[in-house]
Amino acid sequence: LSGGPLQGRRVLVTSGPTHEPIDPVRYIANRSSGAQGTAIAQALAALGADVVFVTGPATVPPPGGVEVIRVETAQEMLAAVEGALPVDAAVFAAAVADWRVTSESDRKMKKTEGGLPLLEFAENPDILATVSRMAEGRPALVVGFAAETHDVVDLATAKRARKGCDWIVANDVSHATGIMGGAENAVTLITKEGADSWPRMGKDQVARQLAERIAQALA
Numbered sequence: 001l002s003g004g005p006l007q008g009r010r011v012l013v014t015s016g017p018t019h020e021p022i023d024p025v026r027y028i029a030n031r032s033s034g035a036q037g038t039a040i041a042q043a044l045a046a047l048g049a050d051v052v053f054v055t056g057p058a059t060v061p062p063p064g065g066v067e068v069i070r071v072e073t074a075q076e077m078l079a080a081v082e083g084a085l086p087v088d089a090a091v092f093a094a095a096v097a098d099w100r101v102t103s104e105s106d107r108k109m110k111k112t113e114g115g116l117p118l119l120e121f122a123e124n125p126d127i128l129a130t131v132s133r134m135a136e137g138r139p140a141l142v143v144g145f146a147a148e149t150h151d152v153v154d155l156a157t158a159k160r161a162r163k164g165c166d167w168i169v170a171n172d173v174s175h176a177t178g179i180m181g182g183a184e185n186a187v188t189l190i191t192k193e194g195a196d197s198w199p200r201m202g203k204d205q206v207a208r209q210l211a212e213r214i215a216q217a218l219a
């Protein structure tokens with residue numbers, strides 16, 4: 001097998017949730033399955049890209065034919081991403097926890113000790129914004145995601161500007177859509193040219209269409 005429009009291109013994909021520990025047995029997490037990020041990594045590899053797949057503890061297995069780097073926390077994910085650079089394009093599909101617990105206990109917290117726990121938080125690094133704003137070695141194409149429950153296009157357009165990325169793939173994750181953890185996605189691609197809404201389709205199909213667009217952009 002030879003060729004593919006992304007032959008010789010190195011592409012990074014982040015995927016899955018992050019887990020932020022509270023104590024040795026507990027953590028804060030979110031409902032991301034890693035399905036969309038996994039499908040994107042697979043679609044990019046199918047077009048010939050060398051894919052580095054940085055994944056949190058996802059519920060779906062990573063695709064074959066990619067370099068897999070497993071992480072748990074947002075801070076570990078940032079370190080893995082920085083270690084994987086330089087790349088031609090980076091797709092940030094991970095659902096990174098916004099906050100980590102700074103009051104993490106190295107012993108299991110016991111309900112018999114000292115009443116109810118009080119957790120303290122700090123803001124996690126924004127991996128997408130950090131890479132988008134790199135002065136040197138920024139990927140030629142940086143793609144972020146926006147999971148919103150309302151005003152999807154307006155919020156995602158503002159997010160593109162705020163983060164400094166090139167594209168935002170926006171999706172409506174309001175409960176009724178069944179998208180988070182489901183097999184389908186309805187996305188709007190936000191670029192500097194504007195917003196392009198794709199019909200609802202399987203996450204695999206979204207991934208293939210996005211990989212094609214990435215190949216065109218890098219060509």
Ligand code: C5P
Pocket residue numbers: 014074092093094095096097098124125126127128129143144145146147
């Ligand atoms: O700000 P928000 O979490 O909605 O932004 C979502 C986008 O930013 C996704 O592409 C996600 O992977 C990325 N992100 C990140 N690091 C964070 C938070 C979000 O890379 N700490």
